[in-house]
Structure formats: structure tokens, C-alpha cells
Amino acid sequence: MSGWITVAGIGPGAEAQITPEVSAALAEATDIVGYVPYVARIAPRPGLRLHPSDNRVELDRARSALDMAAMGRRVVIVSSGDPGVFAMASALFEALEAHTGQESDIRILPGITAMLAAAARAGAPLGHDFCAINLSDNLKPFAIIEHRLRHAARGDFAMAFYNPRSASRPDGFARALAILRKECGPDRLMIFARAVSTPAETLRIVTLAEATPDMADMRTVVLVGNRATRRVGRWVYTPRSDREGLV
Amino acid sequence: MSGWITVAGIGPGAEAQITPEVSAALAEATDIVGYVPYVARIAPRPGLRLHPSDNRVELDRARSALDMAAMGRRVVIVSSGDPGVFAMASALFEALEAHTGQESDIRILPGITAMLAAAARAGAPLGHDFCAINLSDNLKPFAIIEHRLRHAARGDFAMAFYNPRSASRPDGFARALAILRKECGPDRLMIFARAVSTPAETLRIVTLAEATPDMADMRTVVLVGNRATRRVGRWVYTPRSDREGLV
Structure with missing residues (x-):
């Protein structure tokens, strides 16, 4: 099992404001998790599963990402702007705290915040x-x-x-x-x-x-x-x- | 004369955290202006003039960028992190305010702030x-x-x-x-x-x-x-x- 979770900031909207390290993580992902309009910004490709979800279900989304990573998936949680500014990074750590004992390979990649x-x-x-x-x-x-x-x-x-x-x-x-x-x-x-x-x-x-x-x-x-x-x-x-x- | 000034955030250090729009501006520039260690991060190429300057001379640097743009040069002022966070964007507008009457083609490109x-x-x-x-x-x-x-x-x-x-x-x-x-x-x-x-x-x-x-x-x-x-x-x-x- 070599799954991982990356919480990636995809900036406020323009493709040209997405950093190369975020683009590289998206290219390696098997699963993209996030709020509907953010997942809609990711180009589909064969083998990539998209998991759009509603607003206000951040904890469920984070738990599901932890579960997928534990099964060996390479999961990118996409956040608009920067993931650490009123976004998914905190939600992931809240879920991690509740999932006692779960060791996950987690990375947070900053983005251009609004x-x-x-x-x-x-x-x-x-x-x-x-x-x-x-x-x-x-x-x-x-x-x-x-x-x-x-x-x-x-x-x-x-x-x-x-x-x-x-x-x-x-x-x-x-x-x-x-x-x-x-x-x-x-x-x-x-x-x-x-x-x-x-x-x-x-x-x-x-x-x-x-x-x-x-x-x-x-x-x-x-x-x-x-x-x-x-x-x-x-x-x-x-x-x-x-x-x-x-x- | 079609000179311009772009104040570009080159992020905290890693190449992979520089946005594509900043890389594109750097590729089009004729002149790079900035504090010595930031200019040192820009790869030299034929035709590109590098203008490294000392810390604490932000206003002089901004004035010189305005003068170069007025002469038709394409100037990128590089800032570590984001140019709007304790960096060169404010210094440029201070210089612009003092340079009465000067109309310049200015863009500010955000970056990953420290x-x-x-x-x-x-x-x-x-x-x-x-x-x-x-x-x-x-x-x-x-x-x-x-x-x-x-x-x-x-x-x-x-x-x-x-x-x-x-x-x-x-x-x-x-x-x-x-x-x-x-x-x-x-x-x-x-x-x-x-x-x-x-x-x-x-x-x-x-x-x-x-x-x-x-x-x-x-x-x-x-x-x-x-x-x-x-x-x-x-x-x-x-x-x-x-x-x-x-x-």
C-alpha cells in the first residue's frame, strides 16, 4: 500500500495561477476529491476517478480521502485558492484526529489565495x-x-x-x-x-x-x-x- | 514604445512553486529588477539584462523600473513570495505617485507567500x-x-x-x-x-x-x-x- 493524500491549492480560477507542484500532483493522482465546482476544474483522463461532493460536507470528504489513501489510492483533495486558508487542510486534520491511529502520507501544497x-x-x-x-x-x-x-x-x-x-x-x-x-x-x-x-x-x-x-x-x-x-x-x-x- | 512593468511573485524558493503566468512574464522580459538574492534565482539568457540591487533601496529600484518601461523595456520586478505582502508592489505605487503624470502599463502577478x-x-x-x-x-x-x-x-x-x-x-x-x-x-x-x-x-x-x-x-x-x-x-x-x- 503506497497511497497518499495531497491537499492542493488550485488558485482562484486561472490555469496560469496553478503552481507546477500542484499540476504534478494532479497528474499522479488516481482520485480527485472536492467541492463540485473545484473538481469540475480538473481535466478528466482515463484512470482518474472524480469524486465531487457538496458544500458543508468537508469532514465526510476528508474521511473518505483518508479511507481511499489507506486502500493504496493516490488522492488529491482540491481546494480553491490555498488549502490552508478557510479550506480543506484543517478539515483533513480534524478527520485525522478522529481516525485514531491512522498513519497517512499527507502533503499540503500551497496555492494562490483569493x-x-x-x-x-x-x-x-x-x-x-x-x-x-x-x-x-x-x-x-x-x-x-x-x-x-x-x-x-x-x-x-x-x-x-x-x-x-x-x-x-x-x-x-x-x-x-x-x-x-x-x-x-x-x-x-x-x-x-x-x-x-x-x-x-x-x-x-x-x-x-x-x-x-x-x-x-x-x-x-x-x-x-x-x-x-x-x-x-x-x-x-x-x-x-x-x-x-x-x- | 510598448514597455511594461510586471511585479512578479517568485514564491519562497522552489521553482515548482512559481506560477506559469510568472514564468511567462519572466520569459518575455528584457530586464529583471530586484533584490540581489531574488535576481540570482532568475536564469540568465542572451538579451536579458539583470539589475540586482541592495536591500532598503526599494524606491530607487521602482523608479528605475518606471524609467526603463518608459524607454520601451519590458521590466519584471521580482519579489520573493507574493509582491503585495511586505514587498515591491507598494514600493512601485509609491514611486508612481511621485512620478506625476507617468502612465505605465503595470501588472502585479501574485505568488506563494512565505x-x-x-x-x-x-x-x-x-x-x-x-x-x-x-x-x-x-x-x-x-x-x-x-x-x-x-x-x-x-x-x-x-x-x-x-x-x-x-x-x-x-x-x-x-x-x-x-x-x-x-x-x-x-x-x-x-x-x-x-x-x-x-x-x-x-x-x-x-x-x-x-x-x-x-x-x-x-x-x-x-x-x-x-x-x-x-x-x-x-x-x-x-x-x-x-x-x-x-x-
Whole structure:
């Protein structure tokens, strides 16, 4: 039995943003496991089994990958973006912890995460200290999200929000915007980047005063500048230096 | 004149972590600009001019790239990791802002940033909300760093520290550790990842109580878990869910 599991980041969408080490793992795989739209990005070939599954079944998916590897299969779990950022790597280790005694040959291969692809399109809005927050309250109470938003704003971090808004959670993003409006000035720059690196890509740069909840959906990553973030031409960037008194 | 500038992320070190779009830009370039060790990673070829420069001259380097592009050259500014994370993209926009009136054809191409490469090697320590802080006080007062460390800890963010310690700034990291010791428990997990993805790679997992300043240098990225970060076998991961009362 020489099965293995690789959790591979396939980037935000464009083929040209998939690293060669991920492409090599995909080429050696016997089985591809993942959320339906991510598995759909993998080209079928003879001998390759595709196992698309639904959203919110991450633990089942991870357990099934462990089982397949134990049977000698070479399994790639595909994650959009980077597998370690609000994605399948944590789910795999949760499943491993529950599968006591199972030794598996596991590798995690990083990928281009959505916030960095979006930041690159906009300029360099995350060019100074920043944080990444998952706005979904599927796995944590919204009070923790609010708590983190306040600390992020008071620490003057630029911010990236993943999963800002979905049909089943239409109100959370409005609450997040309300907190930002209390903590930051109305001119704070925000970027709504949707479907970055795909043909459907859109990029919208607004101030916090102009931002509305409907600007975000599940395919959007939202970036918020820090107090020094500014425009130059069509670009948005955060300066590297920070000399003025924050504290 | 059809010059352009691309700021390209060449990842933390391994060739296999350079995206195809970055490789394509490098292949089209007439000029490569960047910090000495990053330019040294680019294979020379006839017609390609290499312009290595020293650390701390980022603005001069960006200005010279703008001048070359204005003369019709195809310039790639290489950044280790991702160009938008404590790297050359912000420096380029600072230079562009000062170069009033200069219209340039600019692209930023994302790369695998050090914290995500390091996290992948360790497991999934950044699998929940996290922040990235540059610990260098070359461009900001250390009081701002301390302020951000406190907010990051109180918001229970996992953390990634870039530029934790250098020969010219030996004491800052000790001060950062002292703040973490006040804010977090002694069992908080930390990862010192040095030269990730290169032959010199080392990975060291310790508790906050065990951490000492000499574990970090300029080639190290330091990761700090949140209050739920744990070990499973040789791995470190942060669970996706957070149900217990933080607030």
C-alpha cells in the first residue's frame, strides 16, 4: 500500500495561477476529491476517478480521502485558492484526529489565495499589516466575528473578508459593514473583487460610505484598506511606511 | 514604445512553486529588477539584462523600473513570495505617485507567500482567522507593532510574522515575544519556519514558553496559533469551527 493524500491549492480560477507542484500532483493522482465546482476544474483522463461532493460536507470528504489513501489510492483533495486558508487542510486534520491511529502520507501544497489574487488586481491594498477573516457564521458565532472586526479595525489592519455573504446568510455582511462604519472613517477604501482571474472577474473600488451589502456574494472577496490606503491612478495601495501616530 | 512593468511573485524558493503566468512574464522580459538574492534565482539568457540591487533601496529600484518601461523595456520586478505582502508592489505605487503624470502599463502577478508555504509544511495553523505583521521597524515605530500585536492577540487571530529579526534589529523580536507572553498562555503553539521550500528548510514547532529570540532570523517566518491551535501527530492545525466563548 503506497497511497497518499495531497491537499492542493488550485488558485482562484486561472490555469496560469496553478503552481507546477500542484499540476504534478494532479497528474499522479488516481482520485480527485472536492467541492463540485473545484473538481469540475480538473481535466478528466482515463484512470482518474472524480469524486465531487457538496458544500458543508468537508469532514465526510476528508474521511473518505483518508479511507481511499489507506486502500493504496493516490488522492488529491482540491481546494480553491490555498488549502490552508478557510479550506480543506484543517478539515483533513480534524478527520485525522478522529481516525485514531491512522498513519497517512499527507502533503499540503500551497496555492494562490483569493485575497492575494484580488489584491494584485487592485494594486497593493494589503501591502502593510493585514488580516483575513471568514465572515461565514456556519462554524462560529457571529459575536466572534464582530469581536475580531473591532480588534482588526482598532489595530489598523487592512482586512480581507472571505465568504462575506450567501443566500443563507444575507445579513451578516450588513452587520460587518455597520461595525466598520463605527470604527473607521467614511473614506476608508474597499475593494469588492468577484471571480478573480476568471472570465467573469469584476473589481469594484468604493469608499466605506458607498459600500452596500449587495456588492458582495459568495464569489466575492472583500478587501478593506487601513487608514493610509490610497489611490494612485486606477490603483489602490497601502504604503509600506507608517510614521504618523496611531498610538 | 510598448514597455511594461510586471511585479512578479517568485514564491519562497522552489521553482515548482512559481506560477506559469510568472514564468511567462519572466520569459518575455528584457530586464529583471530586484533584490540581489531574488535576481540570482532568475536564469540568465542572451538579451536579458539583470539589475540586482541592495536591500532598503526599494524606491530607487521602482523608479528605475518606471524609467526603463518608459524607454520601451519590458521590466519584471521580482519579489520573493507574493509582491503585495511586505514587498515591491507598494514600493512601485509609491514611486508612481511621485512620478506625476507617468502612465505605465503595470501588472502585479501574485505568488506563494512565505506564511502560506510555511503553514502548508506545518499542517494548517492558519486555517481560521489570521493576520500578517511585519516585525521590522525600519518603516514604522515599534509602538505600532506592539499595538497591533496586542489587538491580534485579544482578537484571537492566528499570526504570521515577517522579518522577525535581523542583525541590525536584534531586540524587537524579544519584545514581541514578551507581549505574546502577557496576552496568550504558555502552551500557545508557534512555528519557526526557515528557508521554506529550499534545501536549507527547517521547521521547528514549540510552545510560546519554549520560544526564544534566537530561533528567528531574516529568513524565518514565524507562525503563532490561536487559542484552539493543536497538534495531531507531526502536524499543527487550527480547527475551522470556534464554538467556545471567546466573547
